[in-house]
Amino acid sequence: MLKSVRVLAATLACLVTPIVATAQDVNLLSRDGSISISGNFLSFDGEFYRVETDLGVLTVDSSGVLCEGPGCPDLDGYYAQIRMSGDTKGTRVLLPALITAFALRNGYTVATSPLSETQRSMILTDAENDLTVGEFLLSDTSNAEGFADLVSENTDMVLTLRKVAPMEMALAFEAGVGDLSDPLRARVVALDGLVPVVSRSNIVHGLSLSDLSAIYRGQMTNWQEIGGAEAPIVAHLMRDDLQDGSEFRRMILGHGVQIAEGTVTLHDRYDSLVAAIEQDPYALGLGRMSEGGTVKPVGLSGACGFEARAAASDIKSEDYPLTRPVFLYTPARRLPTLAREFLSFVVSPAAQIVVARTDFVDQGVDELSFRDQGRRFANAISHAGEEITLEDLQSVTGTLQGAKRLTLGFRFEGGSTTLDAQSRSNVHLLAELLEAGVYDGQALTFAGFSDGQGRASINAALSKRRAEAVLKAVRQALGDAFEADRVTLRATGFGEAMPLACDDVEWGRSLNRRVEVWVKSQS
Structure with a gap:
């Protein structure tokens, strides 16, 4: 009998969970009476019982057993x-x-x-x-x-x-x-996006991630140090942002770094944080794009002159460094x-259409015209040097002119070739659009870019490999049934030719290491 129960347990699907009752005894008896499982009833999902037994938690197909005991659910009234x-x-x-x-x-x-x-x-x-x-x-x-x-x-x-x-x-x-x-x-x-916010009366309009790190570590304490008034900086933060999985930890404070006691006011509710900043002209907090409030958002800047502000298109493409899935x-x-x-x-x-009607940013794919990229091309030209020549910039322009950039960004986990969570989601979203025929008759170019660390020739090769990796992931998501001749898919690499941010800081380099998708009619 015990052996039969173990065999049954090994073949059961991995569980269930809806209506959860107070633990009560049940006995699940197979319809031929050969197997009996007793234990505490945990839940029932309309198809499977979940029972805590001496062998552990088992999930049992209700169609194969009869339930006896005070814990058995009412099958007729189940939902x-x-x-x-x-x-x-x-x-x-x-x-x-x-x-x-x-x-x-x-x-x-x-x-x-x-x-x-x-x-x-x-x-x-x-x-x-x-x-x-x-x-x-x-x-x-x-x-x-x-x-x-x-x-x-x-x-x-x-x-x-x-x-x-x-x-x-x-x-x-x-x-x-x-x-x-x-x-x-x-x-x-x-x-969503994590956004530095200050009082509307504060004259500061931009901060770097390095500034934010110094402030929250207690190393920078006066607004005058960053172009503001002669006044102490009063820092505020949501308590949950101190967790190791947060963007604040990853991009600003650092893992394992402790905030000095008394230097930051922690909040459990976002409206409390906003109210504190509204009432104090020298307060600084980390807000959310989805929450808003009568506070002033502050742009993120780098030493080389690049600036990033939270906008829906930049959140979708992950061009904004503090994007939060x-x-x-x-x-x-x-x-x-x-x-x-x-x-x-x-x-x-269909769900992303619903998300777009809320205060959150949807993952729906928008198309940005070549003309919309003027600021990026201006940055590329101004930061060109010995390794990035006019010929390199002309190559980018020649390939992408007349195409539109999709707001689907692809980036990788730090120090690896594994796509990050948002990018994995984007792979499946793009595959669904391709299968639906949205881009039939068009050519999609997966354009890889790199940061400026190292030799330009090596970076160009590396950026192409990343583009090819994303293209491969999309093809795998499409499956063998997709008709390849419906759309042209190709990968190329432009290396460090089109920086989005400064290479002097890690967050800037991480933004520059990316794969973009550009779409162009083949007619």
Whole structure:
């Protein structure tokens, strides 16, 4: 009997999670009576039971067993219950918009009701058959609390504006949630940007990432040091931005660096941070493009004269250094059918139309004309030197003139040839557009660029290899069924000929190492 149970456990799909009851005893008996599994009932998703047993957590197909005991769910009255937790703005604005659109797309009506100040319920109903098909339970928490909920199995999905931190990843793996570093566990559903903000009365209009690092490390304390008034800098920060997976840690403060006690005011709510900056002409904070507020955004600058400002097109293409993908993390267990259908919807082009109507940045693909790139060409000309010649610039111009740049940027994880999370999402998005025939009869050029470190000839070869790697990833996403003659796909490399930012800082070099996609009619 024990051997039979182990065989069954080994063949079961990896789990489930909707309606979660207080742990109660159940006995799952195979219909021929040969196998019996006893334990504490955890959840039921309409198809599979999830039970905690002496052998661990097992997931059992309900069609093959009978359920006995006080913990057994009412199969006749079942509907999927999907719990979602995470970033407050995302759970209050983005998720409700996506859930509503998903419901309407499937012919369901939606009834939203508050459960508490931080929780709400969205019930989806098939009005034609007067049948409740599912309920989404949304909890306004934070990025950190969302991951904690996932580890403790108090949620089924986490909406977060940062990657999972190493400690959270370890706890999740230990708890049986799965490897959250696996790309299958995280979907990019929207984009946002981290933006330095000051009072509207502050005369400072630009800061470098180096300036921000010095301020938050307590090494720069007076506005006069960066062209402002003779006054102390009062720094503010969202507490969650101190987590290791945040863009603030990666791009500004550094991993493992501690903020000196008393030098920065930490906030748990974004409206608290904005209010503090509004009321203090000498305050500085890190805001979000999605949140806004009556504060002044500050551009990012480099020593060589480049400047970057948060704009939707630059967020989409990752030309803005503090771009923040909005992730939807899920556990490595089986979710209800309704949840799986919702997850497929949120990464579709139709969902991005919905995202565009919110305060977040969508991943919909825009086309930027060659003429829109004037500033970039001016920068290229002004920074040309011995290794970047007029002939090199003419090569770029000759190849790209008459084409339009897509707002699909491709960049790689630091020190590797692995595409970052936003770029992996862009690969599938571009593949979907190609399969849909959006670019039939046109030529797509994957143009690789590099930073200016090292010899120009080596950089040119390296940039072409990166372009070829992205092209290969897109072709793999298309599959063998795609008719190759519908569109021309080619890769080329221009090396360091078109810098986006200064090479004197790491964030500038990371921006310059990129692959762009340009589209041009073949007629």
